Amino acid sequence: MAAAGHMTASGAPARTGGMTLRRQVLLLRIALLAGLLGIWEAAAASGLLFRDVVPSLLTIGRSLFELLAVPDFQWEVGITTLWVPDFYRHLWITMAEVGAGMTIGGFSGLAVGLALGANPFLSKAFERFLYYLGPTPKIIFFPLMIMWFGVGPGSKVAMGTISCFFPIVLSAAAGMRQIESVLIRVGRSFRLNTWQMVTKIYLPAMRQPIVNGVRLGLGVAVIGTLLAETKLSNRGVGFLIIDAYNTFDMPRMYSLLIVLFVVAIGANALVGRASRG
Amino acid sequence: MASADSILVVEDIVKRFETPDGVLTAVDHVSFDVAPGEFLAVIGPSGCGKSTLFNVIGGLLDGYDGRVSVAGETVSGPHPSIGMIFQEESTFPWRTVIDNVAFPLEIAGMGKSERYDKARHFVGLVGLDGFERRYPSELSGGMRQRVSMARTLASEPKILLMDEPFAALDEQTRLLLGDKVLQIQQDLKQTTLLITHNLTEAVQLSDRILVMTYRPGKTKRIVDIKLPRPRTSEIVGSDAFGHYVAQIWNDLREEASKGLKDDEQRVARAGAVRK
Ligand SMILES: Nc1ncnc2c1ncn2[C@@H]1O[C@H](COP(=O)(O)OP(=O)(O)OP(=O)(O)O)[C@@H](O)[C@H]1O
Numbered sequence: 001m002a003a004a005g006h007m008t009a010s011g012a013p014a015r016t017g018g019m020t021l022r023r024q025v026l027l028l029r030i031a032l033l034a035g036l037l038g039i040w041e042a043a044a045a046s047g048l049l050f051r052d053v054v055p056s057l058l059t060i061g062r063s064l065f066e067l068l069a070v071p072d073f074q075w076e077v078g079i080t081t082l083w084v085p086d087f088y089r090h091l092w093i094t095m096a097e098v099g100a101g102m103t104i105g106g107f108s109g110l111a112v113g114l115a116l117g118a119n120p121f122l123s124k125a126f127e128r129f130l131y132y133l134g135p136t137p138k139i140i141f142f143p144l145m146i147m148w149f150g151v152g153p154g155s156k157v158a159m160g161t162i163s164c165f166f167p168i169v170l171s172a173a174a175g176m177r178q179i180e181s182v183l184i185r186v187g188r189s190f191r192l193n194t195w196q197m198v199t200k201i202y203l204p205a206m207r208q209p210i211v212n213g214v215r216l217g218l219g220v221a222v223i224g225t226l227l228a229e230t231k232l233s234n235r236g237v238g239f240l241i242i243d244a245y246n247t248f249d250m251p252r253m254y255s256l257l258i259v260l261f262v263v264a265i266g267a268n269a270l271v272g273r274a275s276r277g
Numbered sequence: 278m279a280s281a282d283s284i285l286v287v288e289d290i291v292k293r294f295e296t297p298d299g300v301l302t303a304v305d306h307v308s309f310d311v312a313p314g315e316f317l318a319v320i321g322p323s324g325c326g327k328s329t330l331f332n333v334i335g336g337l338l339d340g341y342d343g344r345v346s347v348a349g350e351t352v353s354g355p356h357p358s359i360g361m362i363f364q365e366e367s368t369f370p371w372r373t374v375i376d377n378v379a380f381p382l383e384i385a386g387m388g389k390s391e392r393y394d395k396a397r398h399f400v401g402l403v404g405l406d407g408f409e410r411r412y413p414s415e416l417s418g419g420m421r422q423r424v425s426m427a428r429t430l431a432s433e434p435k436i437l438l439m440d441e442p443f444a445a446l447d448e449q450t451r452l453l454l455g456d457k458v459l460q461i462q463q464d465l466k467q468t469t470l471l472i473t474h475n476l477t478e479a480v481q482l483s484d485r486i487l488v489m490t491y492r493p494g495k496t497k498r499i500v501d502i503k504l505p506r507p508r509t510s511e512i513v514g515s516d517a518f519g520h521y522v523a524q525i526w527n528d529l530r531e532e533a534s535k536g537l538k539d540d541e542q543r544v545a546r547a548g549a550v551r552k
């Protein structure tokens with residue numbers, strides 16, 4: 001690795017330098033992944049740990065295949081009935097709950113954030129409490145949510161909502177205060193109305209902080225929803241994971257985690273692309 | 278002094294700011310009026326309250342004493358006849374050059390092709406042909422300042438307030454752009470107020486020059502520039518021109534040295550406090 005590092009530093013033409021650098025990064029990642037898998041497999045084979053806690057890669061692979069490709073559920077979609085792996089129904093439920101939570105929490109967070117950013121009085125009165133509540137684990141509200149919204153999807157959506165509300169409200173309020181004051185004066189001197197000020201100046205000027213808030217919000221909304229699904233529930237990916245755990249089906253649990261990981265990476269990449277697009 | 282045909286009347290403006298060191302009087306009893314189509318330059322040492330005065334006239338500040346009226350109507354808030362070019366960097370970084378310039382037209386509800394045609398004209402006017410699709414971050418500081426200039430010009434205000442629009446430009450571009458602004462101003466019979474630190478520019482462009490004192494910002498003198506029109510940058514070489522520059526420079530030197538002394542004292546005081 002030292003030799004390779006030296007090569008890029010020695011002023012190769014920028015273009016080829018970039019190419020090799022990218023390839024090196026890719027190689028490094030593959031090596032790291034292969035190394036981790038190797039250690040895992042060695043641990044599984046050694047028998048030092050419980051075999052069921054660290055199952056071999058092959059077992060996990062088989063379980064992953066079962067999870068994703070073996071139909072075991074009749075899903076009625078509109079007038080047709082699909083014969084699919086049950087996992088997709090649960091995944092769909094979780095995604096719908098996260099989506100609903102993000103929508104409600106995101107828009108209300110944005111609106112409150114704009115109000116706090118625009119009004120020093122409001123921000124002085126309330127923002128401190130948001131800062132205190134922000135890092136508090138939202139799971140403590142779950143019993144309350146169950147009482148208010150029942151054990152069905154309502155309480156899960158509520159968990160997603162309150163989870164993503166905080167990062168979004170705080171980054172929107174901070175983002176709004178960071179806007180160059182001269183841009184606001186430009187808008188005022190062209191006599192924009194409030195709606196035009198928000199859509200043509202505030203929001204575009206705050207795009208980066210808002211995207212960051214949405215990113216953080218998406219992360220905690222997923223966590224909040226999954227956590228909620230692990231309690232008093234019979235649907236969703238969170239339920240599947242806790243169910244696999246309770247029945248001590250470790251390979252299935254690992255497969256679920258792997259799929260979740262991939263979905264999370266995909267969602268994050270999507271938000272990242274939206275921020276640039 | 279306020280004659281009936283003035284388009285802009287500024288009466289006895291006093292603007293104070295609350296600062297941590299007490300109340301600061303930025304503009305102190307400034308009055309003047311401007312005839313339609315007149316070009317008035319405002320000149321004065323740094324920190325004397327020129328930008329503050331413009332923000333008051335543009336309706337962007339409240340809590341001041343005195344009165345600003347446009348065509349006989351008292352101003353409260355931004356007036357539709359007034360267009361402003363700000364001292365600070367003010368392009369929208371998320372819009373391309375053409376979309377920046379088309380902004381006021383978009384707000385006015387003009388159709389897409391019509392507003393782009395018009396915006397393209399103003400982009401050309403400030404010498405940025407070919408940069409229409411670029412973002413401000415891809416331009417130099419002087420080019421960005423020209424974009425904000427074109428943006429305000431595109432809204433075709435009756436009264437144009439320009440706060441050091443040429444500050445980031447080299448001397449040649451400054452003179453050429455000055456010629457163009459003068460030409461637009463004469464064509465559109467636009468009333469123009471220009472803040473500048475550049476004496477040559479002030480004398481070249483103006484009908485009158487308002488010289489302000491160092492803090493608190495008062496009117497020191499209003500100088501009539503009786504040079505023949507139309508003027509181009511060539512006039513800069515003439516004797517009469519040199520005479521005006523020398524006269525105003527004299528006034529300014531006095532004020533600027535007060536400002537410097539004040540700054541030095543402040544630095545000395547701060548130093549003493551730190552010890
Ligand atoms: N919002 C504000 N709050 C407090 N003080 C202010 C504010 N705006 C301006 N000032 C003060 O008012 C004085 C005049 O400022 P102003 O910007 O009008 O000066 P200027 O003549 O435009 O200077 P320059 O030529 O450097 O641009 C300065 O001392 C400045 O510190």
Ligand SMILES: [Mg+2]
Binds near residue numbers: 328364
């Ligand atoms: Mg200024």
